[in-house]
Amino acid sequence: MRALLVALGVLMILAGAVWTGQGLGWIGGSAMTDQEIWAIIGPILAGLGVALVFSALRRPH
Numbered sequence: 001m002r003a004l005l006v007a008l009g010v011l012m013i014l015a016g017a018v019w020t021g022q023g024l025g026w027i028g029g030s031a032m033t034d035q036e037i038w039a040i041i042g043p044i045l046a047g048l049g050v051a052l053v054f055s056a057l058r059r060p061h
Contacts, residue, residue, distance in 0.1 A: 005056035009049045016046025 021027040023039030032038045 002056050002059060002061075005059075006053055009051075009053035009056060012049025012052065013046045014049075016042045016044070016049060018042070019045065 018027065019032065019038045020042030022030055022032040023035055023037065023042055025034040027033065
């Protein structure tokens with residue numbers, strides 16, 4: 001279960017980073033490019049992913 005939560009957290013971090021890059025216009029080629037909402041949602045998702053990874057790693061076996 002711990003590995004699943006860590007993997008999910010890492011995927012959330014990566015998706016949040018991509019969404020942030022697209023929202024800021026750093027990553028082109030999508031309808032999300034230069035859309036301010038994704039520059040807001042991306043860091044929120046990444047932050048939740050970081051919290052999930054930390055909490056999963058702190059759980060007792």
